[in-house]
Amino acid sequence: MNAIEINSLCKSYKDFELKDITFSLPQGSIIGLVGENGAGKSTTIKLIMDAIERDSGTVTVLGTDNKSPQFKSVKEDIGVVLDEAYYPEVLTAKNVGAVMKNTYKNWNAEQYDALIKLFNLPTDKQFKDFSRGMTMKLAIAVALSHAPKLLILDEATSGLDPMIRDEILDIFNDFTRDETHSILLSSHIVSDLEKICDYIAFIHKGRLLFCEEKDVLLNEYAILKLTKAEFEAVPQRAVKGVKKSDYGVEVLVQKSAGSKAFKAEHTTLEEIILFLAKGDDAK
């Protein structure tokens, strides 16, 4: 079963359009939703959670259409962390625990307390005095404490220092050890996604440029560093992105469609995304 299935999802605003988004997240996997700020990642997440109205398309989460009346109870099984915590500033971690206990049927107070302790969060300090790291840790503690089957994380690691990010990514990795657990992780920090994701969906200016297994992407694409003359000999169907400078040409090629005559260098997810985004902009 797929934890999330999105088909031809569209949503338009006056100055932005999310167009024809289609991808799915197989159960037990982690998908990384990557894209620049304002690409449409948060809009996609809000549409998945039915927090905003879509124009067209379908969304199924944990086997339930998100427009059906049953979706409210499915939300019990979804842990969400947004880019901010959005709790009223006068609340404390203790208050948040009490509120969530009366919000989620499966709330596990012991687990919440254990996570608060693990994250070294103060229980009686008002939320307004929390640092961004503390804020995100609190939101993650909440998301993990009601026995979720699916975690939806919107820029949950942005603005955190590398130590905390690493710590949090480990927690997410542990979460998917249970094969019924899945994660959708939206971020513009590609290195985070490369670390833990099984699938990568790249949204650029409201359109899905690709959704592919991370390992397939890394095997399929390569960087060629060529002279201008050498570049002319590369089959154009294999060229997916080009960066020209006075010293030569850097080319992102799709290995399966390209020539084996040139020595291709291993590429990173970040390079693939940058090349593809620039290639799309140039169109």
Place this chain on the structure above:
Amino acid sequence: MKGLILKDGFTLMKQAKLFLVMILIFSIVPVYGSATAMFTVVFAAKLSITSMSYDERSKWNTLAAMMPYSDTALVLSKYLLAYICILAASVLSVVGGVIRAIATGGVLEGEFLIYVVSAVCLAALMVALVFAFIFRFGVEKGRLAYLASIVLVMVIGGGATQFLPKLTGIESISAAAVVIILAAFTIVVSATSIALSVKFYKKNRL
């Protein structure tokens, strides 16, 4: 919905404590008499607007939309909070009245109770007017609506006692009858306000 009410309860804890002390002092001091009841109940209605202000500042509704709450529950919880505050304030007013009566060696007059019930109705009317406005235009503009509603509600309250006998053709209409009519009017306006607020809430999250 209990979680939502609890969240607002925690948010308003500080103001509620201050409010409680103020009510008790004003209720017991005889010089203010029954006017205290009106002030207390109307001010209690304002507490729920404060909670909406906190929500708006923290963008709580963005997070709430991810939780297993319906739009109707999110809207209703605010009305419920307001009614709880109004009810609590009215009970405190009555308790204050009883203490005052015992201290002065008198009895709690029926007129005072009618006055408290009227205050409850007028406060609920204010909530009905202001909340629909807030759910449509936000808290900042809602504060202006709050001030306008005070004037409007006073006019309705005054009008009810002044003109109801003429409108109904009954020369001497009892205070109790005025309160019953006012209560019925409040229920109708409140139900309309809730329906409108749910509609505005859904529209705002488009």
